[in-house]
Amino acid sequence: MLELRGVRHRYEGRVVVDLEQFSVPRTAAVAVVGHNGAGKSTLLRLLALLEAPTEGQIFWNGTAVPRRPAASLRRRVTLVEQRPVLFRGTVRENLEYGLRVREIAQAAANGIIADVVERLGLQPLLSRRRHELSDGEVQRVAVARALALRTDVLLLDEPASSADRAAAGALYRALAAERAARPFAVCVASHQLEDAYRWADDIRALADGRLSPVTPENLFRVELPVGDGVKSVRVGSIDIVVMTDRAGPAVVAVPPTDIFVSREPLPSSARNVFKGRVTGMAIEHRGAGVHVRADMGGVELVAAVTAEAARDLALTPGGPVVFSFKATAVQVF
Amino acid sequence: MDFLAEGFRRAWGLLVAGDSEVYGIALLTLKVAVVATAISCAAGLPLGYFLATRRFWGRRAALTMVNTALAFPTVVVGLLLYGLLSRQGPLGSLGWLYTWQAIVVGDVLLALPIAAALSAAAIQGVDPRIRRTAETLGAGAWRTAWTVAREARFALAAVITAAFGQVVAEIGAAMIVGGNIRGSTRTLTTAVALYTAQGDFGLALALGLVLLLLALVVNIALQMLQGRGHA
Numbered sequence: 214m215l216e217l218r219g220v221r222h223r224y225e226g227r228v229v230v231d232l233e234q235f236s237v238p239r240t241a242a243v244a245v246v247g248h249n250g251a252g253k254s255t256l257l258r259l260l261a262l263l264e265a266p267t268e269g270q271i272f273w274n275g276t277a278v279p280r281r282p283a284a285s286l287r288r289r290v291t292l293v294e295q296r297p298v299l300f301r302g303t304v305r306e307n308l309e310y311g312l313r314v315r316e317i318a319q320a321a322a323n324g325i326i327a328d329v330v331e332r333l334g335l336q337p338l339l340s341r342r343r344h345e346l347s348d349g350e351v352q353r354v355a356v357a358r359a360l361a362l363r364t365d366v367l368l369l370d371e372p373a374s375s376a377d378r379a380a381a382g383a384l385y386r387a388l389a390a391e392r393a394a395r396p397f398a399v400c401v402a403s404h405q406l407e408d409a410y411r412w413a414d415d416i417r418a419l420a421d422g423r424l425s426p427v428t429p430e431n432l433f434r435v436e437l438p439v440g441d442g443v444k445s446v447r448v449g450s451i452d453i454v455v456m457t458d459r460a461g462p463a464v465v466a467v468p469p470t471d472i473f474v475s476r477e478p479l480p481s482s483a484r485n486v487f488k489g490r491v492t493g494m495a496i497e498h499r500g501a502g503v504h505v506r507a508d509m510g511g512v513e514l515v516a517a518v519t520a521e522a523a524r525d526l527a528l529t530p531g532g533p534v535v536f537s538f539k540a541t542a543v544q545v546f
Numbered sequence: 547m548d549f550l551a552e553g554f555r556r557a558w559g560l561l562v563a564g565d566s567e568v569y570g571i572a573l574l575t576l577k578v579a580v581v582a583t584a585i586s587c588a589a590g591l592p593l594g595y596f597l598a599t600r601r602f603w604g605r606r607a608a609l610t611m612v613n614t615a616l617a618f619p620t621v622v623v624g625l626l627l628y629g630l631l632s633r634q635g636p637l638g639s640l641g642w643l644y645t646w647q648a649i650v651v652g653d654v655l656l657a658l659p660i661a662a663a664l665s666a667a668a669i670q671g672v673d674p675r676i677r678r679t680a681e682t683l684g685a686g687a688w689r690t691a692w693t694v695a696r697e698a699r700f701a702l703a704a705v706i707t708a709a710f711g712q713v714v715a716e717i718g719a720a721m722i723v724g725g726n727i728r729g730s731t732r733t734l735t736t737a738v739a740l741y742t743a744q745g746d747f748g749l750a751l752a753l754g755l756v757l758l759l760l761a762l763v764v765n766i767a768l769q770m771l772q773g774r775g776h777a
Contacts, residue, residue, distance in 0.1 A: 258678070261682050263678055263681055263682060284684060284685070284686040284687075287681065287682070287684060288684035290682075291682050291683060291684070292678075292682045294675055294678070294679070296675070297675070297679065298673055298675045298676055298679055300676065300679070300680075300693060300696070300697070301696055301697060310680075310683055310685075311683035311684050314683060314684040314685050314686075314689060315684060358683065359682075359683075362683065362684065
């Protein structure tokens with residue numbers, strides 16, 4: 214639906230987004246993860262058609278978007294910024310803004326607003342003004358203001374950064390409910406992997422403005438058994454030992470940088486030791502790092518090592534490799 | 547001191563008595579000031595918004611030009627305009643020389659840079675997220691501009707006040723292209739200059755007080771307009 218091709222975007226000569234291809238398919242739930250400064254916010258502004266790329270082209274349903282897109286096209290996508298702002302006026306007036314722009318009749322607008330207000334629990338805030346709201350409340354209102362527009366694509370930049378845990382949960386539940394009622398594409402930028410892993414069905418990592426293969430690897434949906442402390446979970450044909458008090462459905466993640474790579478099993482405290490074969494190697498960080506991809510009996514794991522270590526271990530595609538990691542290294546979401 | 551006190555007594559007498567000449571001059575000044583302020587702000591505010599929000603080649607040079615024009619000497623503007631409007635000038639056929647319209651044109655030329663430069667600064671002071679938010683919520687160019695302007699309303703009201711201040715206190719251009727003709731193009735500032743030169747200090751002071759009063763009333767009105775409303 215929305216696609217960037219060969220986009221290289223610069224600020225004052227510095228490349229901040231450099232993407233050969235990036236698409237947000239219709240009805241997809243895409244999460245873009247990455248550290249602060251990775252280019253997530255700029256990417257979302259490009260996708261929101263608020264900025265034209267310095268180089269490259271944005272496409273909407275296969276058609277090239279002009280540098281100054283018409284308001285009618287911009288109205289099909291909306292962005293909630295990381296630190297959103299509300300306009301002068303009450304929360305209700307803010308919720309009405311985009312609907313007025315679209316010349317939606319007052320009765321219909323009232324119905325839409327009632328809907329998003331209920332979903333995001335904004336009833337007590339409706340008559341308040343921006344200076345009477347906390348950062349988290351402003352963020353909720355901004356998400357509601359965007360949801361009310363029922364756009365084809367909703368872009369959210371760290372939508373829960375100012376929210377507490379409960380509010381963040383409510384926000385993602387509201388988003389899920391809205392998507393269940395009306396399928397639309399969502400693209401969320403977050404530096405909190407937890408947010409991304411919890412609900413997105415397509416996770417992409419951004420580093421230095423480029424798509425990076427690192428972060429979304431080693432993610433597995435699992436069923437955690439009841440009990441405290443160390444437990445073993447089945448992932449395909451292997452069992453991963455994790456340390457958590459949680460039970461039920463969850464996502465476990467093994468950070469590639471927490472995996473020890475060797476040719477033979479090493480005596481260590483690591484509870485997870487898997488033998489397999491190298492399926493691929495990718496050079497990262499301008500040649501300083503290598504991502505080693507290995508098949509551990511039907512389950513693929515990725516480990517990050519230095520280029521020097523990869524050389525010392527004489528790792529080659531198809532060759533034997535052992536991955537080890539501690540139970541405490543496994544993150545549970 | 548007696549001389550000054552006598553001047554104030556005379557001024558008060560003229561104002562209370564409703565002297566037709568004083569009020570005629572005041573009304574003409576108000577008319578010229580309102581029309582010139584309206585024209586310069588109608589053109590200058592959108593120009594300021596454009597300079598503040600659009601990125602284009604030569605933008606910096608355009609901003610420098612507008613800022614430089616702030617310091618344009620009024621008599622030089624009057625002189626140039628005189629050249630344009632005089633019978634041999636390119637705009638001589640309009641027949642505007644020594645009319646109130648000529649004063650308005652001069653005042654507009656002087657107030658336009660003020661309206662453009664100060665409104666550009668005011669708009670640049672608005673959080674850029676406001677404009678982006680309006681755009682991403684689907685607003686077109688005009689509604690976006692209106693939304694941004696609403697956020698800068700205090701600063702923009704100050705811009706209008708400054709433009710009015712420039713226009714109402716202007717004398718150089720008004721004297722040159724208006725001619726200070728009694729009952730026709732005599733404004734408060736040109737009249738004050740004339741009567742002071744003639745030694746009629748009381749009348750000059752009376753007109754000076756009217757000028758201050760006019761500025762005060764307009765400022766209060768603008769403050770009342772911008773003071774209503776919340777964040």
